[in-house]
Amino acid sequence: ERGNYRHFMQKEIFEQPTVVAQTLSSYVRQADQTVALPQMDFDLSSIERMTIVACGTSYYAGMVGKYWIEEFARVPVDIDVASEFRYREPPLPKGGLALFISQSGETADTLAALRYCKAQGQTIAAIVNVPTSTMAREADLLLPIHAGPEIGVASTKAFTCQLAVLAALAAKLAVVKGGMDRAEEQEVVRHLLEAPAALNSALDHDDDIAAMAHLIAPARDVLYLGRGPDYPMAMEGALKLKEISYIHAEGYASGEMKHGPIALIDEHVPVIVIAPSGPLFEKTVSNMQEVRARGGKIVLISDREGLEEAGEGCLATIEMPRVHPLIAPLVYAVPVQLLAYHVALVKGTDVDQPRNLAKSVTVE
Numbered sequence: 001e002r003g004n005y006r007h008f009m010q011k012e013i014f015e016q017p018t019v020v021a022q023t024l025s026s027y028v029r030q031a032d033q034t035v036a037l038p039q040m041d042f043d044l045s046s047i048e049r050m051t052i053v054a055c056g057t058s059y060y061a062g063m064v065g066k067y068w069i070e071e072f073a074r075v076p077v078d079i080d081v082a083s084e085f086r087y088r089e090p091p092l093p094k095g096g097l098a099l100f101i102s103q104s105g106e107t108a109d110t111l112a113a114l115r116y117c118k119a120q121g122q123t124i125a126a127i128v129n130v131p132t133s134t135m136a137r138e139a140d141l142l143l144p145i146h147a148g149p150e151i152g153v154a155s156t157k158a159f160t161c162q163l164a165v166l167a168a169l170a171a172k173l174a175v176v177k178g179g180m181d182r183a184e185e186q187e188v189v190r191h192l193l194e195a196p197a198a199l200n201s202a203l204d205h206d207d208d209i210a211a212m213a214h215l216i217a218p219a220r221d222v223l224y225l226g227r228g229p230d231y232p233m234a235m236e237g238a239l240k241l242k243e244i245s246y247i248h249a250e251g252y253a254s255g256e257m258k259h260g261p262i263a264l265i266d267e268h269v270p271v272i273v274i275a276p277s278g279p280l281f282e283k284t285v286s287n288m289q290e291v292r293a294r295g296g297k298i299v300l301i302s303d304r305e306g307l308e309e310a311g312e313g314c315l316a317t318i319e320m321p322r323v324h325p326l327i328a329p330l331v332y333a334v335p336v337q338l339l340a341y342h343v344a345l346v347k348g349t350d351v352d353q354p355r356n357l358a359k360s361v362t363v364e
């Protein structure tokens, strides 16, 4: 089943162009370049507030979704991890939409949060991979991803497919709320459809990433920095690294560095900076310079323009294709997954079955 791949995780990373295209094919209509969601028996345009709840990698996908939904649809989004949300029992907005994101559709805390929201009269939407799962059955609106079975314990292809659905949902919400006109919708569709090819170009850098993994493998701690939607990507990168290589890693909002974590910086703590060129690039680069001024070793992940401007003096750089900011989180997922994967190979850990972890967490 692994085919020519050494690990399921590696296979699933390389499947992403295909499965993201598969997922997108059910959320965009090529013919008229519109975003399409499954039938629903409630009025999407009446949604004034949203709540997103998930765990782990699915939670980070949700965080990216929050940036998109607030930016495009101007609908405020609350987001929390399920284990906090369910015991916090937060008051919920009237007529709110609660969205649950789960690869398995069975995660105990996420399911409990879903049932809480249902009991509170929220409309329930669920982005899940397993179509026969409990969450899929209990949702009012099922938004399936079409990633196929994910075997590796560390989630990879489910994450990028979740992002694809979230981008479509954000755009659809913007359209029905009148914040996005036809031309803008077509542009979003066009960029989304560019994602599979961009994912392929990102995968082309597998060898470069393999070649630099030995620079990260000896580290005890690694920091990941990003801004805007790349902030959750920093946290996702850190999670992948800790899960499979057992290196302590943290994802931080670039601008938050100077409020504490900068004290950790020395030549032994590699700092991975996720910074596609775009409106937030300069800001992140200036945070990166603060790290460098303190002797920090930087791995910059950016596109050619970004690397030309800021790549000099870095410990290593990873070049990504130049993409529209909308699809950058999908594309930049690839280098952080591959980096974790190759560091784990250098360390000789069990990539598909990391210690202490289970694929589906059905106990709280």
Ligand code: F6R
Binding pocket: 055, 056, 057, 058, 059, 101, 102, 103, 104, 105, 106, 107, 110, 153, 154, 155, 156, 239, 240, 243, 359, 360, 361
């Ligand atoms: C990380 C990972 C976990 C899951 C989390 C939620 O690589 O796999 O953090 O993302 O346990 O699982 P689902 O999405 O099945 O609810």
